[in-house]
Amino acid sequence: MSTIKYPTAISPVNLSQSSTTYSQRGMSLESDINDSNKYYRACDIALIYKKPTPIQVVRVDYPARNKAKIVEAYYKTPSTTDYNGVYRGCYIDFEAKETKNKTGFPKMMIHDHQIEHLEKVKLHKGIGFFIIRFSYYHQTFLVDAPLLIKEYHQTTKSFIPYKWFLENGQLIKEGLRPRLAYLKEVDAKYFKED
Amino acid sequence: MSTIKYPTAISPVNLSQSSTTYSQRGMSLESDINDSNKYYRACDIALIYKKPTPIQVVRVDYPARNKAKIVEAYYKTPSTTDYNGVYRGCYIDFEAKETKNKTGFPKMMIHDHQIEHLEKVKLHKGIGFFIIRFSYYHQTFLVDAPLLIKEYHQTTKSFIPYKWFLENGQLIKEGLRPRLAYLKEVDAKYFKED
Numbered sequence: 001m002s003t004i005k006y007p008t009a010i011s012p013v014n015l016s017q018s019s020t021t022y023s024q025r026g027m028s029l030e031s032d033i034n035d036s037n038k039y040y041r042a043c044d045i046a047l048i049y050k051k052p053t054p055i056q057v058v059r060v061d062y063p064a065r066n067k068a069k070i071v072e073a074y075y076k077t078p079s080t081t082d083y084n085g086v087y088r089g090c091y092i093d094f095e096a097k098e099t100k101n102k103t104g105f106p107k108m109m110i111h112d113h114q115i116e117h118l119e120k121v122k123l124h125k126g127i128g129f130f131i132i133r134f135s136y137y138h139q140t141f142l143v144d145a146p147l148l149i150k151e152y153h154q155t156t157k158s159f160i161p162y163k164w165f166l167e168n169g170q171l172i173k174e175g176l177r178p179r180l181a182y183l184k185e186v187d188a189k190y191f192k193e194d
Numbered sequence: 195m196s197t198i199k200y201p202t203a204i205s206p207v208n209l210s211q212s213s214t215t216y217s218q219r220g221m222s223l224e225s226d227i228n229d230s231n232k233y234y235r236a237c238d239i240a241l242i243y244k245k246p247t248p249i250q251v252v253r254v255d256y257p258a259r260n261k262a263k264i265v266e267a268y269y270k271t272p273s274t275t276d277y278n279g280v281y282r283g284c285y286i287d288f289e290a291k292e293t294k295n296k297t298g299f300p301k302m303m304i305h306d307h308q309i310e311h312l313e314k315v316k317l318h319k320g321i322g323f324f325i326i327r328f329s330y331y332h333q334t335f336l337v338d339a340p341l342l343i344k345e346y347h348q349t350t351k352s353f354i355p356y357k358w359f360l361e362n363g364q365l366i367k368e369g370l371r372p373r374l375a376y377l378k379e380v381d382a383k384y385f386k387e388d
Contacts (some may be wrong), residue, residue, distance in 0.1 A: 047311075047318045049274055054246035055264065070267040080243055084278065086287070089319030091280035098315065117241075124241045125283030 019101035029098040029133045029140070032033075033083065046183060048092055049087030054078050079118045087183060091126035093118065094145075098133040101141055104159035107130055111143065115152065118145035127190050132169065132181060134162060141169030142185040213228050223292040223327045230372035234281075234296045234380070238358040240377060242279030242286055266380075282385065285320035287312065288339070296363065298353035299326055301346055309346065312339035321384050325364065325376060326354060334381040335363030345357060 040046040048141070059072035081095040095118070097109050110130075121128035128145035147168055151160055170185040217317070227244070234240040253266035275289040291303050304324075315322035322339035341362055345354055364379040 018388035040313070044251070044314070044317060047314045047320070052246040052272075055249045055251070055267070057249070068269055070269070071265060073249070073264040073267055074386060075262055075264070076246075078246075086285035086315065086318040086320040089285070091283070091285040093280070120238070121280065122240050124280040126241070126280040158304075 029096055029131070030136075032174075032179040033096055033131065034183075036180045036182065037083070037085075039178040040068070040183060046085060046092070048083060048087065051065070051078070051080065055057075055148035069112065070115045070119075077113065079113055081114055087127075087186065090190070091121070091124070092103050092186070093128045094131060095128050096131040098135055101159065102134075102136045104161045105134075105165065106159045107155075110148075110152060112131050115149050118149065129185065129189075130187075131172070131180075132165060133151050134192065137162070140174065140180060141147045141165045142172055142182055142184075143169040144189060198242065211327040215322070223290055223325070226334075226368075226373040227290055227376075230374045231277075231279075234377060240279060240281035242277060242281065242326065244277050245377070247275065257374065271307070273307055276309055281321075281380065284384070285315070285318070285321050286380070287315045287322045289324055290327075292329055294329050295314040295353065296328075296330045296356065298351075298355045299328075299359065300353045301349075303354070304342075304346060309343050316340050321380065321385075325374075325382075326359060328359070331356070334366045334368065334374060335359045336366055336376055336381060336383065337363040343347070364373075 014170045015027065015125060023029070030050070039045075040048060054076040055073050056076050057070050057073045059070070061069045061071050063069055081093055083096065084091070084093040095110075095114050097105070099105050099109065108127070118128040122145065130143045130145060130148050132143060132148075133140040143165065148160070151164060168190055172185055173181045175181060223298060224244070231240075231242045231244070234242060249267050249269040250270050251264050252268045253264070255263045255265050257263055263372065275287055276286045278285070280286065287302075289308050291299070293299050293303065310324040310325075316339065324337045324342050325334060325335040326337060336354075337359065342354070345358060345362070364383055366379055367375045369375060
């Protein structure tokens with residue numbers, strides 16, 4: 001019987017499972033939100049879209065008269081968050097992040113431009129929040145942006161504890177239609193008086 | 195003396211002037227609006243951005259470890275308008291168009307997805323409008339989206355007369371800071387009671 005020697009202590013099965021899961025999950029929060037937004041739009045509940053990724057186009061070829069093929073381009077750093085739109089007459093703006101971490105959410109996953117932008121959203125009386133998924137627990141939280149930003153600045157640690165989200169976030173119900181009923185949590189958090 | 199025969203009746207000088215002017219003007223409304231939005235953001239008056247152009251990325255090369263170079267990509271048809279954001283707590287959404295036409299604005303310059311999107315903006319109690327520039331007259335109008343869409347559907351002609359804009363649009367004041375004071379017209383049109 002022969003056994004294959006791998007260069008690291010991690011078994012190949014775990015490694016493969018882990019990276020597959022990671023990439024699937026990395027995509028799944030985004031696709032869950034996109035699906036939910038599609039549902040909300042179809043039912044005329046809200047009008048919220050993911051913004052396109054900003055790309056700097058350098059060179060375009062025209063292989064046919066009406067066809068433009070971009071052959072050189074680069075990703076640009078966005079200046080805003082990923083999602084915005086209108087719900088119940090209010091401006092909605094949020095960023096979505098997913099972590100595999102069990103103990104907390106790494107602060108480095110939130111970028112300066114996102115914090116600055118969400119602070120401006122608050123200033124202009126829009127509703128700004130984060131959707132944070134802890135994939136290990138299969139839990140997705142809606143967290144008020146000013147609240148999370150305050151914690152971000154106050155803590156000296158490099159992550160915000162999972163426990164903090166249990167206490168300060170709103171757990172988003174998952175289902176089929178919509179996949180992520182995050183507007184229910186927007187109702188609960190921002191439209192309490194109704 | 196020899197003269198060069200050109201294939202069309204258009205003189206080369208006119209052709210060249212015409213296309214230069216066209217391309218400059220085609221860019222200038224967009225850059226005027228981007229400049230104005232930058233000013234409005236810097237003064238904390240409004241938080242309005244142009245959305246990135248949606249691009250379908252097909253192939254990416256990594257010439258260096260941290261550098262992604264897009265080598266095959268295509269422009270996608272947007273599903274929304276070009277600009278959105280928040281002003282005085284309200285959701286703002288608009289599309290900007292520029293024409294060289296003297297007699298009217300060609301209906302074909304407005305696309306179905308823009309009409310559908312702006313109708314939804316109205317439904318969700320957002321503020322939706324068009325910014326239409328008649329470059330021949332050096333005039334830029336703000337026109338309420340529902341009003342322009344109504345005229346778009348009612349008229350059997352292929353364009354909406356310039357005169358219609360004089361009667362139904364709000365002429366936007368141009369200056370240095372901001373280049374296009376279009377939020378003044380938003381105030382006049384949508385915040386009359388203040």
